[in-house]
Amino acid sequence: MTSSRRARRVEVARIVPVDASVAFAWVADLRTHPRWIVATRLEGTAGRGPELGDRYTMASGPGARRAPGSGLGRLVVMDSMVVEQLERPSTAAARVGRTRLRKLGPVLLGDAGFDVVPLDERRCRVVWWEEAYLAGPLPRAVTDPLVGLALRGFMQLSLGRLAQALARRS
Incomplete structure (x- = not known):
């Protein structure tokens, strides 16, 4: 059973050398995420994006850059989401x-x-925040600290890659 309490907030920020509209275009559009988020690929196709209500599924993990069905599937987390604010x-x-x-x-x-x-x-300044938690079956009191630690490292590395990519474009 999943608790209704809010997940711990994990937040990472980075100053990037571009106008806010350029950075926003990269972080708001999930189609760009595989360019800078570590070990991530977009599943399926995406429309013009981003628009409210758009749905995406991202595959993240050590095997995410491999083609679907090529092994290491157990090391990939499928993350389905919907855009609720822009x-x-x-x-x-x-x-x-x-x-x-x-x-x-x-x-x-x-x-x-x-x-x-x-x-x-x-x-x-780009601030990436997550209030995410595992759906189960273990209690959130056990998994939240581990999820937070993993997210923080993943987010710091990825925001560094975003800053580098945007610096090369400017």
Whole structure:
């Protein structure tokens, strides 16, 4: 049985050398995630994206970059989600861009998202946060600390890759 309490928030931030609108385009559109999120691939096809209500399934883990059915399937977490919030940033108006995804399982449940905070026309702060937890069967009191630790490392490495990719493009 899954508890209705909120998951622990894991948050990682990085200053990236591009305007907030550019960073937002990369973090809000899940089609770009395999370019910078470690060991991740998009399952299936995606439309124009991102739009409210869009549904995506990401495969993450050591075997994620391999073609489906090529082995190591047990080392891949399937993460289905739906886009529930999209607010584009504005440097001129000092408006933070926000995207929020609801995780639908089967392994992870909860929420995740990105906040893109404009600093000036050439820099912004990208905040990746997750309030995700394992769907079961172990109690969340046991799994939450481990999930948080794994997420933090995964997110730090991936945001570093995002900053490098965006620096090369600017």
